Amino acid sequence: MARAHGARAQIALAFETVYGTPPASGYRLMPFARTTLGAEQPLLNSELLGYGRDPLAPIKDAITADGEVVVPIDVEAFGFWLKAAFGAPTTTGTTPKTHTFQSGNWTLPSMAIEVAMPEVPRFAMYAGCVMDQLNWQMNRSGLLTATARLIAQGEAIAATMAAGTPTALGLQRFGHFNGVVKRNGTALGNVVSAEITYANGLDRIETIRNDGKIEGADPGMAALTGRIEVRFAERPRHPSHRRHALRARVRLQPRCERQLHLHSPCRLPAGPADRDPRAPGYPGQFRLAGGQSHQPRPHVHRRPRQHRHGILIMIRLNLSNRPEWLDLLPGLRVLVAPLTTALMVSARADPLIDDLSETSSQEDMALAMAKAVARRAVLEWEGVGDDDGNLVPVSPAGIDALLDIWPVFEAFQAQYVARGLMLDLEKNASAPLPTGPSAGATATARPAQAPAPTAPQD
Template sequence: MARAQGARAQMALAFETVYGTPPAGGFTKMPFASTTLGSEQPLLNSELLGYGRDPLAPIKDAVTADGNVVLPIDAATFGFWLKAAFGQPVTTGTGPWTHEFRSGGWTLPSLSIETGMPEVPRFAMYSGCVLDTLNWQMQRSGLLTATASLVAQGEAVASTSAAGALSELALKRFGHFNGAITRNGASLGNIVSAEITYANSLDRIETIRSDGRIDGADPSIAALTGKIEVRFADQVLVNQAIAGDPCALEFAYVLPSGESFTFTAHAVYLPRPRIEISGPQGVQASFDWQAARDTTLGRMCTATLINDIEEY
């Protein structure tokens, strides 16, 4: 008997025209490292008395469908996740194309995501997926991945795939070696590591339904936060934190073949850090930064992806 193995698992993604309704086709094969996307329905213990010490049968509670997807940051498929986070991009060029994803949009697209284990067989279609958070880390070495947190409406399990024929994009993956950080256009040195988290702060619409599912997930006030670990060598960031002035932080990756991904937080505010001397080694400072709306551009952040994909 065949047993499920993660090595044989697959994932397909497509944007929905109608929330909660998987499209008939147009699914794209997605690379991923792991996923916790799933649906669960807890049981409620009976509170009734008068039937002895043994409890009565439990009652089913509401259905919850959500989870995370750990995915590579690459030049092609990462655009689908950026579209889920920010909405439709502004695309320019004639090849290569420049896709500019801007924060602040009121409407987010929903997705249908199918995860499959062909050897069981089990194919789970998660409809009405809306991206809640997207985060990743920058460091000197290791594999570069991002984590997308999703809120779904429901799950439908079948023994055959409902995604149909899948299109597959060439994987051109960014690495930590391709990364760089700038502050107000100038290279920012002495950075040990950096974290970036964008959140749509979804509000689940939990109406009364016979199927126990939610009616939707609406974005509220967005948040862009992060953390940078700095080898303490100068007072530039500390002076900014004391003054309370914002700066623009740019996190960029560029491949030798020309593809690039640039994430710019236009108005970043730094807290005043505690500078500790914990031993004979180098002194490091940690800044838990947060971004806000830039009054000149009218938005908080911009994600720019340059590749050979014409549209998302």
């Protein structure tokens, strides 16, 4: 009994002139690592009653022929698989020649593929093979191969080879170190691995036939998907950004900065101490309730108006009132409007804030407030793109999606929203209550000059 050996297995390939009709000649031997090409015809159990407990013979169902072929990426043979995926290329030049494959062709060529196992012997001819997907991975080392997923019309098994004498191709394989990952013609740096998948989205045309085969496989919407793993490193700038980068080095970016210094509430002694700079209780010093005297920072008290009601306040105002850029992540920055009172009031009136219930968590309220502020503050951004790598304009939905990324939310909270929280705290120091135990008490009660007489009794 003969057994098949992988060392003698062969795959012969030829393009068909008529779909589903294998040509008589023109086959080429294709290098391959493994294949799962095969046909399946399920058996249906009989549903008839009245024939006893023993089941009736099953009924054959329609035929499904498909599978994958793992092939090396080389100089000659891989071009046949590219032609099957994209159609005939446009060839230019003489030596060397340049083959350009274009996606989106309305028709795709079909192939006849024969898988030969001479020892058995078994020769399986798969007619009407159309490329459904072509996938390959790139790494720093290892064997560079691609996986071709095919949809065939049917399978025909014979004891002799129908491909005749196939033409052998010279094997010149590529290695991972021969490749480079580019975007818009520019190499991407620090790429660890990459995976590319091109899909034709084939639609099986399943019609009523007397042989159980499909009528064809029509191409649907094409899709190019993949995955790229990169290392964090210096951000590669697009050539169009070079002019902006040079200009940024010589231009001073306006900054919107506010600093607030709050000190503990204090009670100043009354009397002439406020007028005598040599007496205890001079405005240059203050005494905390129940504590010792403190000497504040000299620059805070250069202006007497900054010492009011026992509270020391300093705010650096931004009089330019211009937008500024915030660097949220490496390669990601946003242009934000100044954080003004009008912006914060508008953000608090956002419908999403009103929809929050009293039982909402602090995290939900913080996220809703940050999104409301960002939708009003973010004017422009850099480093935000879609799945295809194209830059996207600023939009409310895009801002919400950006803040759903945790590192971006944290950076935006710390660099922008925190300023509003500090200004919100300022009103507790600048606007004390006129009565009651307040942090803004101007002084303690003056001592009585003499005991007050007792009120007369009736």
